[in-house]
Amino acid sequence: MTTLVLCVDRSNDIGRTAGLETPIVGWEAVQSLVTDVGLADPEDSGVNCLLESLRVARDLRDGREETVLAVVSGGGDSLVGADRSLSAQVDALVDTYDPDSAVVVLDSANDERVVPVIESRVRIDSVDRVVVRQAHDIESTYYLLKQFLADEELRTTILVPLGATLLLLPILLTQFSPAVALAGLAALLGAVLLYKGLAIDEYLSEVPERTRAALYSGRVSVVTYAVSLGLGLVGIFLGALSVSPQLGPESVVVRTMQFTYSAVPWLALAALTASAGRLLDELIGTDGISTPYLNLPFGVVALGLVVRGFAGWFLQREAVLADPRLWGYVLTPQQRLAGFIVAGIVVSVVGVRVAASVGGESLDDVAQ
Incomplete structure (x- = not known):
């Protein structure tokens, strides 16, 4: 029974830091890669991910299981290109070593999004996420903010009313008392929330078509x-x-x-x-x-x-x-x-x- 221990780096930070092309296969090659990445960027969480993959491979080997240790990463200028490059590397490893199962080692929520891609090629027995204790909260917050800013619907629903409120606040304060200005802004925000929450915009968008029909x-x-x-x-x-x-x-x-x-x-x-x-x-x-x-x-x-x-x-x-x-x-x-x-x-x-x-x-x- 062959187990593929797969260290996943979707954003290709490890490859860019070490200046190497993936996949990188073998205990000695990954051990050398840890040293190169650690010396180039000691603060990179990818170092911990590589060390964890070495530990998992060692434990499986001590349990008398045949293991193949490999590092795969994304490539290309877009997420689609990165995922396609990563899936091609997994396909090559599966064709070469024909593993019965895989253990996926990763270090971020962003890398977890490619787990279904890997699972479509080989059975996954375990997903091991490496959490760097000092940076876990910061990294998770950054990833959530990045996902929030990438969602167009959330941006228009939250950021646009918030921006309009911040623009109107100084204008209202110069014309009215603070109580009246804040009451007007609260009423405006309440109207916007009801407008979106009750899906009035969707209903109004259907009115012309219904009238025409x-x-x-x-x-x-x-x-x-x-x-x-x-x-x-x-x-x-x-x-x-x-x-x-x-x-x-x-x-x-x-x-x-x-x-x-x-x-x-x-x-x-x-x-x-x-x-x-x-x-x-x-x-x-x-x-x-x-x-x-x-x-x-x-x-x-x-x-x-x-x-x-x-x-x-x-x-x-x-x-x-x-x-x-x-x-x-x-x-x-x-x-x-x-x-x-x-x-x-x-x-x-x-x-x-x-x-x-x-x-x-x-x-x-x-x-x-």
């Missing part, structure tokens, strides 16, 4: 979405106009309820228009009607009734909204709220019944 397919929902957008803007505008300016800043809840009470009908109508367009697309484009699309219009109306009921309760309690009359009877805030809640539940139940009876039928069956 919807226009070319002739969907009714394209028009209804535009109408619902307009209705939503109308609701927001009317809700803002309904807020009483004479109320003090302490009446935030009342202002919010005024806006909600006036805007909800228009917002519910906008959602109802959008859901109706989607339902028409479902009717035209498929053989059956999906239950969720049937439930959605009724759910929108029910939700609008309930929200408007609660907003009206707040306003009526604060005497902002006049007491309603029903057949000459004045309704209390609780009675008004109960009426809206009951109406919402009734609409929701009707939607469930309609969806259960119509769902799955074909367009011809619905027309009949």
